[in-house]
Amino acid sequence: MFYIIGLGLCDEKDITVRGLEAVKGSSRVYLEAYTSILMVQKERLEAFYGKELILADRDMVETESDEILRDADKEDVSFLVVGDPFGATTHTDMLLRARALKIPCRVIHNASIMNAVGACGLQLYNFGQTVSLVFFTETWKPDSFYDRIKENADLGMHTLVLLDIKVKEQSEENLARGRKIYEPPRYMSIPQAISQLIEVEEKRRSGILAPESTLAIAVSRVGGGSGNERIVAGTLAELSAQPPEVFGEPLHSLVIVGKRVHPLEIEYAEAFSVDRDSWRGVASRVYGCRFD
């Protein structure tokens, strides 16, 4: 059996009991290491599982999938993924490959940011499509995410914005010279994300990402249950003015609040707000929320 197992969002204890049993019974265990990160080191996982882990980077998953799947029709092989296995496209590729090789597969689900974001107090069924925000460079500032946020905003829905992660990236020079030397990992911070959002808003000017009147909620290391998650709510301007330690270590995501927000959602999130009066004030003036 080929298992694809979600590890959940934080550390070694977020795996499910079923997932842990599959890991323990597997002859090889791979750890996917590029679409997201866990907040613990590989060694800590290995100690907890009592198993050696094989790191699977993008290269390996894309070019050596047959090696990963080898003998999975005769023995158990596990492939571990941070969050839930269906967060990133690549894992459906692997399942398609396994299907072609007639290898039986089983997916063991877990929490992902797509549902754990509910911790911020906004109702999951009020979210529209999720968007990703990549690091801008001097010459490359892809802004199609703005159209997606606008589609959601026009319907009054919230948007979950996933922030870019760069792991095992090569510099242009190293890439050109074919040198497999990698840059240190980079994780987009909340202020950086907001600065990119506002840069695009200044170009497009539809008003959906107005610094002073758009409410947002930053969620950091959400969902692990390890107690170090951080949720901070405010206008875009307020959030971008916070010192970095307010949000702490990666990973960060950002939620743009939609106009159809219910007063109870605002009340729940108020406990996370930078400035309660401003939070309620904007919700009432701009979002039309009526509080008792």
Add this chain to the structure above:
Amino acid sequence: MFYIIGLGLCDEKDITVRGLEAVKGSSRVYLEAYTSILMVQKERLEAFYGKELILADRDMVETESDEILRDADKEDVSFLVVGDPFGATTHTDMLLRARALKIPCRVIHNASIMNAVGACGLQLYNFGQTVSLVFFTETWKPDSFYDRIKENADLGMHTLVLLDIKVKEQSEENLARGRKIYEPPRYMSIPQAISQLIEVEEKRRSGILAPESTLAIAVSRVGGGSGNERIVAGTLAELSAQPPEVFGEPLHSLVIVGKRVHPLEIEYAEAFSVDRDSWRGVASRVYGCRFD
């Protein structure tokens, strides 16, 4: 500490290791028993946890939350929820109540249908807002879900439709007479859901739920990893013509495919289709998918 713990989607082994530790260390453990169901009996959970569970029905959660939270500032109390704790509104109510009582809380996340639905092959970031479909009666056929599906459809996004569950409902007569006698639980089936969708489509006629040309995917008992999940893809007409055993036991959900669907999503889901030629044919004719 007051723990709200997601149990995941299927059985006793879908709890996370962290969640299991919290349960084992708790002096009281409640099992929420009305917004969803697990596919196992309470007794099996109790045997696995080595703990007695207190069933918490809607009545209890709404009127006795202080009893549930009693002493949680001095000892650990766990409240178990099927799926993820933020699937249903009521659990934020409980967290707000705990917050007011200054009881420390921790949420332990898990998979929910909101992310496990990715198992059908459609990409999660292509989903719009989620809708719920309730049992129609002769006199009560609420159809605001149609507006939500249309909003998603107009943007080309997929819609996850959650099907109604009736647990511990009273008949009108018993309700009127104040008799706490409950009807047997009812779970909406896929054919019943589709028949309601088409009933509303015939009234509204915007064409977003056309029986012969709207693609949909039924997902049953998804995400447990226990191997009894069932995924069936086809037009609404094809799905509604299937005998009940094709979908099997509850719980069922239905995904309406949006026009922005990527050919790779169609190809992945093709393996689940009732009729492959029809699946690809409609995807190509109606959804504009181009296959190599």
